[in-house]
Amino acid sequence: MAITETGRPGPVRDEALTALAADLHGPLLRPHDDGYDPARRVWNGNVDRRPAAIARCLDAADVQRAVVFARDEGLLLSVRGGGHSAPGYGTNDGGLVIDLSLLKAVTVDADARTAQVGGGVLWRELDEATQRVGLATTGGTVSNTGVAGLTLGGGLGWLMGKHGLAVDNLLSAEVVTADGELHTVDAEREPDLFWALRGGGGNFGVVPSLRYRLHPVTEVLGGMVVHPLERAAEVLRFYRDFCPTLPDEAEAYCALLTDPQAGVPVIALLLGYNGPLDEGERVLRPAREFGPPLADLVAPMPYVARQSMLDEPNAVHGLHRYWRSAFTEQLDDGLIDAVTAAAAGSTSPLSAVIFFYVHGAATRVAPEDTAFAARRAQWDVDVIAQWTEAGESERHTDWLRSSWAAAEPHMDGSAYVNHLATDDAPEKVRASFGTNLDRLRLLKARHDPTNLFRLNPNIAPLTPQPRRSAD
Ligand SMILES: Cc1cc2nc3c(=O)[nH]c(=O)nc-3n(C[C@H](O)[C@H](O)[C@H](O)COP(=O)(O)OP(=O)(O)OC[C@H]3O[C@@H](n4cnc5c(N)ncnc54)[C@H](O)[C@@H]3O)c2cc1C
Known part of the structure; x- marks a missing residue:
């Protein structure tokens, strides 16, 4: 490893990368290679980083070689699956990316x-x-x-x-x-x-x-029930009472967004039912009759159709994004007012506020049974700024920051781990692992004592202190 005068790792040596490239079954992309530029980019266009190399692994043996290489060379390491990390953990400046996008079996x-x-x-x-x-x-x-x-x-x-x-x-x-x-x-x-x-x-x-x-899982019910944004507070109050009535088969999310066809701000209940369709019609009816809505688009559909219902614009790689999130067990009036004001003042038609309701089987697993500790009925609330022009970033991130400052005090001090932002406070990251944090830290110390895998919602290794002898 090249060590600089400051004692920090220097740029990775060319000959070391050439040796890695020869060892891998898959390609190793470096800045001079065709395909490097698209390969360094991720879903969030606001993340513009240049890794020293991208290892496109073809099998587990490639992954092993790349991990050992990053460790031995003291390189910053990103691991990339689908590239959808909002903070852009799937790429970095000057380090190695282990890109798994060829592992498609x-x-x-x-x-x-x-x-x-x-x-x-x-x-x-x-x-x-x-x-x-x-x-x-x-x-x-x-x-x-x-x-x-x-x-x-x-x-x-x-x-x-x-x-x-x-x-x-x-x-x-x-x-x-x-x-x-x-x-x-x-x-x-x-x-x-x-x-x-x-x-x-x-x-x-x-x-x-x-x-x-x-x-x-075969045919399901799915679709949106759309109301004008002016009725957002009313719809959200209905929504907070409706969610706890849902049986396991039903889902209700909610989004404040701009209608892509009409170009007007709306609030939409995003409804789903996975079970007998007539039963689903009965369960979802109150949410479809409330209002009445501007449009009721709920209908039977193949499961894959429901799975892509939110793709536009969220599946588009390269748009600029900034995302903040938190869990909350209550949608209090202050939160409703804050998100309604945020949506009304939105600076981009691609931005949105989204509520995911977590319930049913997801909440009946004991918090200590898996590392995912947040086993309670609650909403995952996401405020998402999305825009097309890099030059406009300040305006949109300012909107998000002020919207979040108004909303966050009404929510828990934790978030869904996959929705944590890099500027979330360390105590919020720790709180998001909940009661499992200490066990996770001990296991991190056992399996990754040097924190090689640190571009993520990070768990700091905790090395148990030897107990002092009595004498
Ligand atoms: C548009 C959008 C919609 C989303 N919708 C949902 C949703 O409906 N439900 C939900 O739960 N979450 C959702 N998320 C959050 C999503 O779960 C996280 O962003 C997740 O990290 C994305 O995984 P990825 O492989 O696409 O991302 P990447 O950027 O490729 O990876 C993110 C991180 O995941 C880890 N990782 C990825 N692949 C591997 C691997 N094979 N081995 C080890 N570590 C790996 C690494 O730590 C990596 O840094 C959504 C995110 C976006 C951007």
């Missing part, structure tokens, strides 16, 4: 109702494969989000009320830890490491493949 066992999934698979790809045999597992609501990254933080989605979070359906995983070892972990094999992967948010290693439990 999906093997569905329809009889066993399981799927083996490569670490670079996107939800769209997994849903298409499992839906061919009428199965699905809880997954992300925007179709080009990475399966692995979303799962490792917990995994909220349309099926969570009935089937739990993505982590609750994870049966086993391969993981390459910071020492370069490849482990296959599940409830019997290295259960501590398996526990930590289910909510530890990328802190414990690189996951080249995962195995999921699947469930029968």
Whole structure:
């Protein structure tokens, strides 16, 4: 490793990278290579970083070589699945990116109702494969989000009320830890490491493949019920009372956004039901009759159609983004007023405020059973600024910061790990791992004592202090 006069790691040596490139089965992209520029970019166009190299791994052995290389060279390391980290953890300046986007294998066992999934698979790809045999597992609501990254933080989605979070359906995983070892972990094999992967948010290693439990899912109810933004406070008060009435099969999210067709600000209830359609019609009726709405677009649809309902503009790579988020168990009037004012003052038609309601099976798992501790009925609230022009960033980030300053005091001091921002306070990051933080810190010290995997919602390693002898 090149060490500079300041004692910090210097730029990685060319000959070291050339040797790594020769060792890998997949390509190693460096700044002079064709394809480097698109490969360094991620979903958030506001993240403009230039890693020294991007290792496009073809198999677990490539991942092992790249991890050992980053460790030995003292390089900053990013791990990228689908590239959807809002803070842009999937890229960095001057370090190495382990890019899993070529690990696309999906093997569905329809009889066993399981799927083996490569670490670079996107939800769209997994849903298409499992839906061919009428199965699905809880997954992300925007179709080009990475399966692995979303799962490792917990995994909220349309099926969570009935089937739990993505982590609750994870049966086993391969993981390459910071020492370069490849482990296959599940409830019997290295259960501590398996526990930590289910909510530890990328802190414990690189996951080249995962195995999921699947469930029968065919036609579902889905769609939006749209009201004018002027009625947002009224709709949100209805929504906070409606959510706790939902059975496990139903989901209700809510978004304050600009109608892409009409170009006017609206509030939309995003409804779903995964079960007998007539029962779904009955359960969702109060939310469709309230108002009356401007439009009721709820209808039976294939599951994959519901899984891409929020893609526009959220699936578009390269737009500029800034995102803040928190959990809350209550939608108090102050929060309703704050988000309504935020939406009314929005500086971009692509920006939005979104509420995900977490309930049902996702909340019936004990907090200590998986690393994902936030097992309570609650809303994940996201204020998302999105815009097209880099030169306008200040205006939109100012909108987000002032909106967030008004909303945040009305919410808990924790967030969904996968939605934490880099400018969230360290105490909020710690609070987001909840009662599992200490166990996670001890496991981090065991599996990644030097914090090689630190570009993530980070868990600081905690080395147990030796007990003093009595004398
Ligand atoms: C538009 C959008 C919609 C979203 N919707 C949802 C949603 O419905 N439900 C939900 O729960 N979350 C949602 N999220 C949050 C999402 O779960 C996180 O952003 C997640 O980190 C994305 O994973 P990725 O692989 O696409 O991201 P990347 O940027 O590729 O990775 C982010 C981090 O995940 C870890 N990681 C990714 N892949 C691997 C791997 N194979 N092995 C080890 N670590 C890995 C790494 O720490 C990495 O830094 C959404 C995000 C966006 C931007």
